[in-house]
Amino acid sequence: xxxxxxxxxxxxxxxxxxxxxxxxxxxxxxxxxxxxxxxxxxxxxxxxxxxxxxxxxxxxxxxxxxxxxxxxxxxxxxxxxxxxxxxxxxxxxxxxxxxxxxxxxxxxxxxxxxxxxxxxxxxxxxxxxxxxxxxxxxxxxxxxxxxxxxx
Numbered sequence: 001x002x003x004x005x006x007x008x009x010x011x012x013x014x015x016x017x018x019x020x021x022x023x024x025x026x027x028x029x030x031x032x033x034x035x036x037x038x039x040x041x042x043x044x045x046x047x048x049x050x051x052x053x054x055x056x057x058x059x060x061x062x063x064x065x066x067x068x069x070x071x072x073x074x075x076x077x078x079x080x081x082x083x084x085x086x087x088x089x090x091x092x093x094x095x096x097x098x099x100x101x102x103x104x105x106x107x108x109x110x111x112x113x114x115x116x117x118x119x120x121x122x123x124x125x126x127x128x129x130x131x132x133x134x135x136x137x138x139x140x141x142x143x144x145x146x147x148x149x150x151x
Contacts (some may be wrong), residue, residue: 009058012067013085019043020067021053022136028052032083047088049081058103061112061132066093068114069100074117076101080130097139098126117125 001105020032030052032045049067056070065083067090069076078100080093096114103117112130114137127140 007055009053009056009067009070011058011060011065011071013063018046018058018065018083020058020065021049021056021070023054023102028054028071029121032067035069037086046083046085047090049083050092051077051079051081053077053084055101055117057100057105057114057117059112060108060116061110066105067094068112069103069117071101075099082132090094091128093132093143094135094137096128096130098128100128133138 004024004121005019005022011018011020018032021028021030029043030049040106052072053067053070057067059068063085065085067081067083069078069080071077076099078095078098080096082093083090099113099119100117101119104115106113106115110132112132114128114130115147129138129140130136131138
């Protein structure tokens with residue numbers, strides 16, 4: 001990889017492995033990069049996110065990458081960005097209801113779920129659902145039975 005990264009988000013979009021944000025040992029990163037099929041093929045930087053994100057939840061929906069929450073070096077964020085590989089551009093999405101760092105992220109039935117994580121120094125139990133057609137988040141009444149980080 002081009003940048004040293006820990007607590008990064010990783011996902012696959014269209015057979016490309018993306019490494020998003022993270023921490024380089026001194027600061028949270030806003031850069032992202034990808035590799036085609038395997039890291040042995042080398043990496044390419046993509047457009048930077050608008051915010052630094054260490055411990056961002058990362059998910060894929062409709063061949064787009066979502067960077068959700070994370071820690072920017074001073075606070076846990078509610079903000080969300082969506083990356084479109086076709087345009088090599090990040091766009092801002094609606095903020096989550098709760099700030100999450102290290103949340104689990106999964107897509108299902110055209111929706112994106114942010115599950116658990118942590119806010120400052122406490123683990124979280126909420127589950128939030130993002131609807132990209134409405135650009136809105138909903139906090140589900142059903143929570144996890146135990147608070148968890150790195151869901």
